[in-house]
Amino acid sequence: xxTWNAIAATSKALLAVLEEGFPRDxxxxxxxxxxxxxxxxxxxxxxxxxxxxxxxxxAVNPRRSLPPRRNAEGQRFKPSLPLDLHYLLVPSAxxxxxxxxxxxxxxRELEDHPVLTSGELxxxxxxxxxxxxxxxxxxxxxxxxxxxxxxxxxKAKATLPVAMGYTARMLLIDSEVSMSEGPPVRERVxxxxxxxx
Numbered sequence: 001x002x003t004w005n006a007i008a009a010t011s012k013a014l015l016a017v018l019e020e021g022f023p024r025d026x027x028x029x030x031x032x033x034x035x036x037x038x039x040x041x042x043x044x045x046x047x048x049x050x051x052x053x054x055x056x057x058x059a060v061n062p063r064r065s066l067p068p069r070r071n072a073e074g075q076r077f078k079p080s081l082p083l084d085l086h087y088l089l090v091p092s093a094x095x096x097x098x099x100x101x102x103x104x105x106x107x108r109e110l111e112d113h114p115v116l117t118s119g120e121l122x123x124x125x126x127x128x129x130x131x132x133x134x135x136x137x138x139x140x141x142x143x144x145x146x147x148x149x150x151x152x153x154x155k156a157k158a159t160l161p162v163a164m165g166y167t168a169r170m171l172l173i174d175s176e177v178s179m180s181e182g183p184p185v186r187e188r189v190x191x192x193x194x195x196x197x
Contacts, residue, residue: 002173005130007058010085010137010168011035012124013116015053021109029098036090041161047092051106056152057086061170068179078175085168086142090161103162107141110166114139135172142167 002009012035019033031050038056041047061082069077089110091102115138118131142165144152153161 002131002135002171003127004173005125005127006121006171006173007055007083007085009121009124009130010116010171011053011055011087013121013137014087014139014166014168016120016124017113017116018051018053018106018109021113023105027098027101027105029093031093031102041088041090047090049093049098050091051102052090052092054088054090055085056088059084059086063170066172069174076179078177078179080172080174083171083173085171087166087168088163089166090163092161099162103164107164110139111141116168137168137171140167140169141165 015033015035022031022033024030029049032048033050034048034052036047036052036054038054041052041054061084063082066079066082068079071077089103089106091099091106093099093102115136118133118135121131121135121137122129144165149163
């Protein structure tokens with residue numbers, strides 16, 4: 001299970017998949033790949049040619065009732081927190097056809113690479129192991145409903161960019177709070193008070 005650094009590691013791993021897979025010899029530009037915050041998308045300054053990845057929403061996964069977690073030594077901890085991370089993938093280029101080619105390529109690349117492995121996730125941050133060796137994060141194309149999309153950009157007061165939504169599902173962030181345990185129950189004793197009539 002992952003530490004609280006998992007959100008940052010997932011964002012950087014998603015960006016790394018795009019940057020490392022980009023076919024530079026097939027595009028007329030040298031694009032930038034950048035993690036941005038929502039205000040950056042709303043600013044008056046145009047994004048550079050490339051792809052911006054924006055974490056715009058975090059939600060607790062509906063499958064919230066997880067059992068307490070046990071580590072390798074058998075110690076029990078409070079249940080992990082299951083999160084869904086919602087990203088916007090925003091291509092940008094001076095020429096419209098280049099922007100659309102960037103978008104098409106990025107969508108295909110993420111469809112071909114729908115799972116971020118623990119190796120890909122752990123190499124993104126300087127901290128030691130963030131994800132356990134058997135962990136992975138699933139990426140799912142999750143387009144915004146038109147009403148949500150328009151409301152988001154209306155609040156941002158920005159021109160409507162071309163963008164695609166993705167969700168990193170069931171990111172489990174572990175608790176460091178242990179749960180104390182008593183010895184196992186071996187027998188039950190019921191003392192009943194005498195009944196007086």
